[in-house]
Amino acid sequence: MRWELSEEQADFRTVLAEWLADRCGPSEVRGWLDAGDPSAFEDRFMAEGWFAVGSPEDLGGQGGGLVELALAAEELGRRTAPAAGWLGSMLAVPALAAAPEEAKALFADGVVTVLAAPAGSVPTARATVSDDGSSVSGTVSGVLGADRARRLLVPVQGERSDGGESEGRHGIAFVLVDADAPGVAIRRRELTDRSRSVADVVLDGARGTPVAGDAEQHLEDAALRSAVLVAADALGAAERMLDMSVEYAGQRKQFGATIGSFQAVKHAAAEMLVTVESARSIVYLAAASVEAGHPDAPAHAAAAKAQVTARAAHAADDALTLHGAIGYTWEHDLQLSYKRAKLDEALFGTPAAWNERLAVSLDLVP
Template identity: 55%
Template sequence: MRWTLTEDQELFRSSFQGWLERFAPAEAVRGWLDSGDPSAFERRFADEGWFAIGSPEECGGQGGGLVELALAAEQLGGCAAPSAAWSAAVVAAPLLAGAPDLAAESLAEGEFAVLAVNADRPLDAGGAVSRSGGTVPNVLGADRARRFVVPIRENGRLALAVVDAADVELVPRELLDRSRSVAEVVVPDLSRHDAIEVADGILAEAASRAAVLAAADSLGTAERMLTMAVDYSKQRQQFGVPIASFQAVKHAAAAMLVAVESARSLVYYAAASVEQGHEDAALHAAAAKSQTCPAAEDVADSALTMHGAIGYTWEHDLHLFYKRAKLNSRLFGSSKTWNERLATALPLLPAA
């Protein structure tokens, strides 16, 4: 199946890609990653309206949905731009539907509201704290957050509290992929803090959104590494000819292309399914996460092999995308975890 984008979606993708090419070239990205301070990029990103794409207009957004967010994630992955705060914020945004004024303020000011859950597993896999507070490990974008949306479990019911970043304690954790960040968040006593009671299913929806966006990011990194590998194979020579002329290299490139194009349709379909509330949306999101992220890892390994020794150097950009693809496979739950969800949800059929 080949997924076809609408004219508006194609226009958005090309416009955002052009913006990233102008304002997030490789040398600028390396500067942000080396300094550990992506605030300049985040500010421009918010000021020029990209942060509001994919969020409802009633909450201060510019419209669009998860397909548009997946397109944005794909492009951000394709240039290794700092995106921890954005990824965490767009996952948390629908949870603020009960507080539209707060959501609108966050979108307008670029003040990232981050979901305080462990990003090392699906977002609905536990993680709620008690009213007395607690510690949440590996919160994506925690160091960039202005507010935290904290799931609270009390008397068997789920509620959400919005806590200012100034009221929590952060313990940063280092990642090999410097384009994202995580931190341990120590949540204070919330016994006197207002909280909005919500249905348990809201975290399952957030988990599906997060899975789709991680898959979309992997799609972007895979496509970029494919392009880099093919371009390099045309330049590098052995025995007096470009290595692109070797049958083994052609086969490797073809396999990478198949992986990328297969992932593209899967990611877009899953994004539309989750956005429209399809009855099998959770399965589609699980399939996108469990298939696209490992495929991107395979593309990363093949791209590294095609580059040879230069691909292992710090000066070459390949390691930025290689590390990003590797993190995506763990982000919001491993491929094994999502495959287990698929196996559990799908009916068993008798052998013929």
């Protein structure tokens, strides 16, 4: 499968990169992280239309698809932008597409609807929340962006008796729950990567609105989207760390020469460059494959998540080594991208988990 960015997609990436460079610089990011409140960025990101790019127009989006979302994730990762709510919402889109009226609210001002799935594992067709037909109860641990959400798209186990399309259906289904409704508690957890957030969602007799559609298939779609978008985020972080390392190697001197002239440093930087360029090819292909519903899309997405995030995490270690002791300090911007890449490696499934999915999908034995 051969594929490359269209002229419009390349232009989109350039315009978004310029927008983020003006509005999401290191000093702004540090201010949001120190305050523990990224709402200034999130509100502007939504108000100026970027939040809705990559989602169908009939759902209230700006058009485009997963390739545009991957390009956005790459640039957000490069800038260490606080985008937990955005990513959690993009994973909810496949399920919300089955309920267009609900989905349109996803792109209304101030409304963020995130998928209530544990961020520490691959999204799968299982639920820790029970549905007795009139209310839902249970806990979902470590939901990405739950503290930024106005609504939660919750996978539930049980049987509906609401007279709707889900009447009498057992197994996994989706329910929309308002984050501030009675019986809903959002308990935020602290992450080392403070540019993103997770929270435990505790439901105790909360009321929800059923969402029609094949929940198991929507969760699989969300899993593939998570693989592509987290890999794209890791690509952006790796690009930023490469740029910082090359710049630092051209300034730092030892024994009367810049360290960039040392062979070991050149080799390390070259390896980081190979990581970035190969990752870009993998991520873009996986995004296009999943968007097109290619038969090999699950394998492409799994390879992207496993290979790109693992190599980006390794590149983070190389970047830290090249920076020496200064790279460990809070004052240096490297630590922002370093933590971003390290979280991406584990976010929505480790490389080992995605390699296992890849192995299962391949016909290795006659």
